[in-house]
Amino acid sequence: MAYDKFNIVTSTAVPLPIENVDTDQIIPARFLKATERKGFGDNLFRDWRYNNDNTPKEEFILNNPTYSGKILVGGKNFGSGSSREHAAWAVYDYGFRCVVSSFFADIFRGNCLNIGVLPVQVSPEFLEKIFKAIETNPNTEIEVNLPQQTITIKATGESESFDINSYKKDNMLNGYDDIDYLTKMKSEIQEFATARPF
Numbered sequence: 392m393a394y395d396k397f398n399i400v401t402s403t404a405v406p407l408p409i410e411n412v413d414t415d416q417i418i419p420a421r422f423l424k425a426t427e428r429k430g431f432g433d434n435l436f437r438d439w440r441y442n443n444d445n446t447p448k449e450e451f452i453l454n455n456p457t458y459s460g461k462i463l464v465g466g467k468n469f470g471s472g473s474s475r476e477h478a479a480w481a482v483y484d485y486g487f488r489c490v491v492s493s494f495f496a497d498i499f500r501g502n503c504l505n506i507g508v509l510p511v512q513v514s515p516e517f518l519e520k521i522f523k524a525i526e527t528n529p530n531t532e533i534e535v536n537l538p539q540q541t542i543t544i545k546a547t548g549e550s551e552s553f554d555i556n557s558y559k560k561d562n563m564l565n566g567y568d569d570i571d572y573l574t575k576m577k578s579e580i581q582e583f584a585t586a587r588p589f
Contacts, residue, residue, distance in 0.1 A: 394507030396566035400488050401534045401545070403460035406525045407452055412465055413472030414499060418481040420473075431477055432484030457529045464521055464533075465492045470499025470510075479503045489535050491542065493518045504559040505568055511535060511542050517551045520544060537563060 422434045439451050447454040463482065469492040470478060479502035482490060490508060493515045500510045513521070524531045524544050532545040537560065543550040555563075562568065 394483070394566050394568065395488070397488060397507060397509055397537050397563040399534065399536045399538070400461055400509075401532055402462050402488075403458070403530055404462035404464050404491070404521070404525055404533050405452055405458045405460055405487075406522055407463060407465045408522050410466040411468045411471060414470060414475050414478035414496075415472055417470065417478040418475065420475075423475060423477050429484060431481035432486065435481040435485045458525075460533075461486060461488045462533050462535065463487045463490045464518070464525065465490060467493045467515065467518075469495055470503075471496040474498040474502075476502045476506075479506050479508055483508050491518065491521065491533075491535075504556070504563065507563065507566070507568075509535065509537060509555075509563060511553045513542060513551050513553060517542075517549070520547075520549060 416439065417436060418431055418434055419437050422431065422437065436451070436453060440448060440453055442448055449455075452458055469490060478499060482503065483506050488508060489511055490503065491511045491513060493513060495503075495510050495512055500512075503510045521533065521544060524546060528546065534541075534543040534545055536543070537555075540555060540560075541550050541552055
């Protein structure tokens with residue numbers, strides 16, 4: 392399933408300065424029944440966003456109209472816990488194209504990269520600078536430049552580089568998932584197969 396290409400995203404950001412956010416908090420297990428990637432955004436951080444009577448919790452950041460954007464800034468160890476792909480699906484379906492943290496759980500990182508969400512790991516010091524910039528001005532814009540592999544606080548010009556696997560980088564730049572990548576190589580695969588002696 393192809394997704395929107397990721398090149399340079401410049402956006403305001405939603406701060407979630409909570410450490411050890413696990414996948415059950417991102418999307419509770421009771422919402423894992425669907426097999427398509429659609430509709431999970433409605434239940435992103437469901438138990439943090441809503442009371443038992445389904446009324447929004449005013450204190451939770453996603454219910455605060457002051458903050459919005461395509462970038463979610465989380466605390467250290469974001470996406471720990473179970474390996475459910477649905478957590479990444481919920482982040483994407485809600486509208487986030489990038490999650491920033493000082494540390495990601497490996498499986499969550501991989502799930503994000505497979506569906507078009509860029510996990511940007513920064514130093515703890517730079518993460519704190521981002522949080523402070525957003526706290527000072529919620530309209531602060533963050534630029535995430537995938538080709539250059541940099542993240543920049545636009546107001547101050549402070550920037551830091553981030554790492555990404557070259558294969559996943561190429562896929563994100565083209566809007567490919569793993570199947571799309573193989574499909575675009577179909578002719579090469581067929582040529583290779585016909586050249587085999589068996």
